[in-house]
Amino acid sequence: MSSNNKNLHLTVQERIIIEKGIENGSTKAAIALTIGKDKSTVGKEIKKHRELVHKSSYKINCANMKNCSHNHVCDNCADFKPFTCNRRDRSPGACNGCSKYTYCRYDKYRYKADFSHKKYREDLVDSRTGINMSYEECKAMADIIVPLIKAGHSPYHIVTNHPELNISEKTLYNYIENGIFREFGLLDIDLRIKTKRKITKKASNKYKKREDKKYLNGRTYDDF
Known part of the structure; x- marks a missing residue:
């Protein structure tokens, strides 16, 4: 695979290659070379997304437990x-394809x-919702x-009567105006005070004023 793939996110096809590489006992470096990534990327991917499928049956994970x-x-x-x-x-970094997998009694991870x-x-x-919550x-x-x-x-009435939300009135306004609850049918226009509030100077900078007024040249009020 070409080297220009190094800065891109892993695709599902590349993850399938990683899974097959683990089953075949390939090293992280060999898998990384196959998909055109750095070996640290492969290592982090396996460690982050491998799944604990069996918890050790021993109270303490001692290597001499059998003897x-x-x-x-x-x-x-x-x-x-x-x-x-x-x-x-x-x-x-995972137990896929291990010859001892079926009878191993220690923690087992699968990718x-x-x-x-x-x-x-x-x-x-x-991570892209802009808020620190799932x-x-x-x-x-x-x-x-x-x-x-x-x-x-x-919003003031809501945060006052529902302390379990654990947010301030300002935070709730920000959530609504940033569209955090848009998916659940709530827009900032639903705020009763929204239609009465004057647009702030900071928000007005988002709108570019029309500078081209050539269409008014030579025109007077009598033209209307």
């Missing part, structure tokens, strides 16, 4: 050694292309705010 001679009493055990797995913890791409899309949408949190807030605004309540 324990202390009846699995781990407190102050001299033979304790933290369990590590090169395939899971280093490269490629799935479709799951990873779905999570990526959700994270992308959440879609579910935004919807829960909208379920309270939208009906009240439609009923004629003011």
Whole structure:
């Protein structure tokens, strides 16, 4: 794949290649070379979107658990050694295709292309809403705010009577004017005071005044 792909987001096809590479036991560097990305990009992608599919059945993840001679009493055990797995913890970073997968009793992680791409899309949408909350949190807030605004309540009245929203009146105005609740049927024009308020100087700078007045040359009031 061409090197001009390095600065682009991962596609679902590239994530499928990553998943197949993990199953084949390829290194992060080899997978990165295949899709034209940096190996750190592949490493971050696998670590961020891999899924914990099995929680260790051991109380403590000790590498000597199978050959324990202390009846699995781990407190102050001299033979304790933290369990590590090169395939899971280093490269490629997930347990797909591991020959020990079926009988391994330690934490197991799988990387799935479709799951990873779905999570990526959700994270992308959440990061571009302009607010520090998830879609579910935004919807829960909208379920309270939208009906009240439609009923004629003011933002001040809403935040005063619903402290669980944990936002100020100014923040609520900003959310509404920035279209955060547009998806839930609430526009800034729905604010009763919106049609009465005079446009601010800052907001007026968004509108470019028409400078070309050549069409008025030679015209007088009598022409009308």
